[in-house]
Amino acid sequence: MHSPALPRADLARLDTGLDAALQHKIDNKTKPPGALGRLEALALQLGRLQNTLSPQVSAPHMLVFAGDHGAARAGVSAYPQEVTWQMVENFLAGGAAINVFARQLGWTLQVVDAGVAHDFGPRPGLVDAKIAAGTANYLEGPAMRPDQCQAALARGAALARQAAAAGSNLLACGEMGIGNTASASLLTHYLAPAPLELCIGRGTGLDDNGLMRKKDLLGAAVARYPGATDPLSILAHFGGFEITMMVGAMLAAAEAKMLIVADGFIVTAALLVAARLQPALPDYCVFAHRSGEPGHQLQLDALGARPLLDLGLRLGEGTGAALALPLIQAAANFLEQMASFESAGVAEKT
Ligand SMILES: O=C(O)c1ccc[n+]([C@@H]2O[C@H](COP(=O)([O-])O)[C@@H](O)[C@H]2O)c1
Numbered sequence: 001m002h003s004p005a006l007p008r009a010d011l012a013r014l015d016t017g018l019d020a021a022l023q024h025k026i027d028n029k030t031k032p033p034g035a036l037g038r039l040e041a042l043a044l045q046l047g048r049l050q051n052t053l054s055p056q057v058s059a060p061h062m063l064v065f066a067g068d069h070g071a072a073r074a075g076v077s078a079y080p081q082e083v084t085w086q087m088v089e090n091f092l093a094g095g096a097a098i099n100v101f102a103r104q105l106g107w108t109l110q111v112v113d114a115g116v117a118h119d120f121g122p123r124p125g126l127v128d129a130k131i132a133a134g135t136a137n138y139l140e141g142p143a144m145r146p147d148q149c150q151a152a153l154a155r156g157a158a159l160a161r162q163a164a165a166a167g168s169n170l171l172a173c174g175e176m177g178i179g180n181t182a183s184a185s186l187l188t189h190y191l192a193p194a195p196l197e198l199c200i201g202r203g204t205g206l207d208d209n210g211l212m213r214k215k216d217l218l219g220a221a222v223a224r225y226p227g228a229t230d231p232l233s234i235l236a237h238f239g240g241f242e243i244t245m246m247v248g249a250m251l252a253a254a255e256a257k258m259l260i261v262a263d264g265f266i267v268t269a270a271l272l273v274a275a276r277l278q279p280a281l282p283d284y285c286v287f288a289h290r291s292g293e294p295g296h297q298l299q300l301d302a303l304g305a306r307p308l309l310d311l312g313l314r315l316g317e318g319t320g321a322a323l324a325l326p327l328i329q330a331a332a333n334f335l336e337q338m339a340s341f342e343s344a345g346v347a348e349k350t
Pocket residue numbers: 076077078079175176177178179180181182202203204205263264265266267291292293296313314315316317
């Protein structure tokens with residue numbers, strides 16, 4: 001599927017021209033070489049991305065995309081579909097885990113209705129980008145029409161461009177959508193690619209019977225759509241609107257040279273789609289954490305990614321991305337603020 005909503009140009013790999021100077025700056029800080037571990041690689045990545053020896057994290061922006069899934073009614077989740085809109089209300093009231101972590105960081109969230117099956121009316125703090133009241137059920141046909149897929153990609157891209165225009169150079173993505181681990185499993189199966197069975201987990205907490213049912217249903221969905229390889233067609237077939245909007249946001253964020261902070265299983269499914277469209281995309285990403293959802297590791301392997309944290313989180317909402325933000329800020333800060341051996345008068349290695 002061709003996408004008029006997305007940039008046509010190939011996304012460039014990050015320029016490594018400053019690597020030697022960045023590494024020299026990192027190595028001259030008052031610490032043994034390599035002693036700041038993964039933070040040193042993060043500092044190098046930030047320097048490459050911003051093409052400077054003094055990278056900074058400016059106005060980090062978090063988008064939390066919410067959407068409903070037609071397949072949720074068939075029983076792929078431990079929770080009823082209504083939880084999606086109820087949790088959006090919780091986000092708006094400031095009572096969800098992501099609100100707590102965002103407050104701790106002094107961070108504001110932008111909550112986006114990408115396609116929730118509920119009429120919120122005009123609400124302060126909620127971006128109305130509703131494509132439809134939930135996707136169609138992919139057990140019966142495509143989750144969305146091609147024009148809906150394009151509209152979702154375009155809306156996501158516009159939100160990332162707006163954040164960049166307002167001075168942000170870091171985009172963190174989060175999501176909420178009952179049934180969206182099923183969509184993420186299907187996308188992972190086709191795009192990692194990986195055996196379907198290994199891509200399916202308990203999501204919000206299915207018991208053994210529920211997991212068996214989810215595997216049966218998703219097996220039937222794949223049987224209806226054999227041999228697909230085109231990433232946008234697969235995305236449109238299995239949804240959801242929140243995942244599609246994240247794909248658009250990620251591609252536009254990378255184009256604007258923002259650092260993209262990925263969260264868990266569903267956000268990384270969107271990233272898998274985006275990386276199939278723009279293979280250089282992982283250069284622009286930090287993988288915040290390893291989700292407790294087992295298919296996440298398959299996605300990370302497919303992307304050659306190593307997450308920063310491993311806390312057993314499986315909540316979504318962007319919680320892992322929020323928890324990783326201080327580490328990214330620490331990487332920029334040590335590079336900017338630490339003394340060098342010379343400036344501090346500390347003797348170097350003998
Ligand atoms: O981020 C993750 O890795 C993650 C893993 C499992 C579940 N979730 C969240 O749980 C919801 C989807 O779970 P489910 O079982 O309804 O497919 C959705 O709102 C996600 O944000 C998120």
